[in-house]
Amino acid sequence: MIIDLDATQTGWIIGLSLAFGLVLPLILGYVMSWLLTKGLYFGWFVRTTPNKYPRETPSCAEESQVKMFMDGMAFKEQEKDFLSDVEIVSDGLRLTGIYLDYHKSVTVVIIPGRSETSSYSFYYAQLYKNSPFNVLVIDSRATGISEGKFLTAGIKESGDLLLWAKFLHEQKSQTAVLFHGICIGAATSLLALSHEECPDYVKGAIAEGSFKNFKRMFAYHVKSGHHPSFFVSEELPFYFRHYAGVDIMKDSPEKKVALVKKPVCFIQGKEDIYVPYPDAQDLYEHCGSADKELHFFEHGEHSKLRYYNPQAYDQLVLSYFTRIAASEIK
Numbered sequence: 428m429i430i431d432l433d434a435t436q437t438g439w440i441i442g443l444s445l446a447f448g449l450v451l452p453l454i455l456g457y458v459m460s461w462l463l464t465k466g467l468y469f470g471w472f473v474r475t476t477p478n479k480y481p482r483e484t485p486s487c488a489e490e491s492q493v494k495m496f497m498d499g500m501a502f503k504e505q506e507k508d509f510l511s512d513v514e515i516v517s518d519g520l521r522l523t524g525i526y527l528d529y530h531k532s533v534t535v536v537i538i539p540g541r542s543e544t545s546s547y548s549f550y551y552a553q554l555y556k557n558s559p560f561n562v563l564v565i566d567s568r569a570t571g572i573s574e575g576k577f578l579t580a581g582i583k584e585s586g587d588l589l590l591w592a593k594f595l596h597e598q599k600s601q602t603a604v605l606f607h608g609i610c611i612g613a614a615t616s617l618l619a620l621s622h623e624e625c626p627d628y629v630k631g632a633i634a635e636g637s638f639k640n641f642k643r644m645f646a647y648h649v650k651s652g653h654h655p656s657f658f659v660s661e662e663l664p665f666y667f668r669h670y671a672g673v674d675i676m677k678d679s680p681e682k683k684v685a686l687v688k689k690p691v692c693f694i695q696g697k698e699d700i701y702v703p704y705p706d707a708q709d710l711y712e713h714c715g716s717a718d719k720e721l722h723f724f725e726h727g728e729h730s731k732l733r734y735y736n737p738q739a740y741d742q743l744v745l746s747y748f749t750r751i752a753a754s755e756i757k
Contacts, residue, residue, distance in 0.1 A: 499549030538612030
């Protein structure tokens with residue numbers, strides 16, 4: 428059977444075909460990008476199983492990070508006579524840590540990067556052996572044996588950190604507390620220092636590799652994994668708001684650093700592909716502290732500056748903390 432179509436009908440058919448041919452792929456692409464972002468969010472920031480982010484193994488299989496983890500574990504075994512398990516409760520979650528008590532009056536809290544635990548932090552704890560400081564390494568919420576399901580890019584973790592400081596001051600009789608943060612741990616430290624309720628006994632922080640805002644850093648991570656970084660990074664804040672109840676754009680270091688009045692030492696590597704070193708310069712310039720420093724290392728990937736520059740790194744950290752806490756060291 429032959430059907431005759433007039434010009435108008437033919438035009439409509441062609442138009443609808445073109446519309447579906449152009450619009451449908453856009454709709455499918457839009458839906459797929461949201462599904463991809465959700466998958467990345469749950470893969471990176473949600474403890475989807477009880478055994479995710481354990482203390483027993485490093486979160487990354489890169490050779491350098493595995494070595495850092497194993498070095499830290501060897502140090503932990505070496506210092507076992509000085510160790511004790513500690514815990515606090517924050518937001519109804521039991522949060523855990525390990526305290527290295529060297530019988531000092533000042534404690535450094537080490538805050539690791541995303542999904543890392545107290546075990547990884549022992550690598551950094553080594554530099555405080557024979558120093559004027561005790562050390563607390565912690566499992567952030569939703570990592571290690573701490574409770575929780577959602578990582579919040581340092582936002583809720585910053586409140587947890589202030590509770591750890593309170594614990595050290597009240598339960599361990601520490602006259603001063605210092606924060607040593609790496610990556611998200613650095614951002615956590617900056618956000619904690621910006622809080623109105625940050626107490627006087629918190630004396631300052633080392634902030635290594637802090638991002639300006641998490642969406643920006645995540646875009647670099649996604650791009651390195653060959654994913655479409657623009658759409659994913661734009662959609663990410665929604666999932667943080669919907670599931671974790673935090674606003675990663677509003678409560679970011681770049682928005683809060685002007686409120687920081689305590690001493691901060693920013694440390695950044697020029698080979699960092701996730702946090703470009705101009706970002707550290709920008710955070711430093713906008714930091715509200717009158718006592719601030721910025722140090723660049725020529726070599727070293729993100730979160731690995733001590734690994735590539737051990738002597739210079741340790742000397743910088745110890746001299747800075749010794750200076751800003753000098754009046755409390757006994």
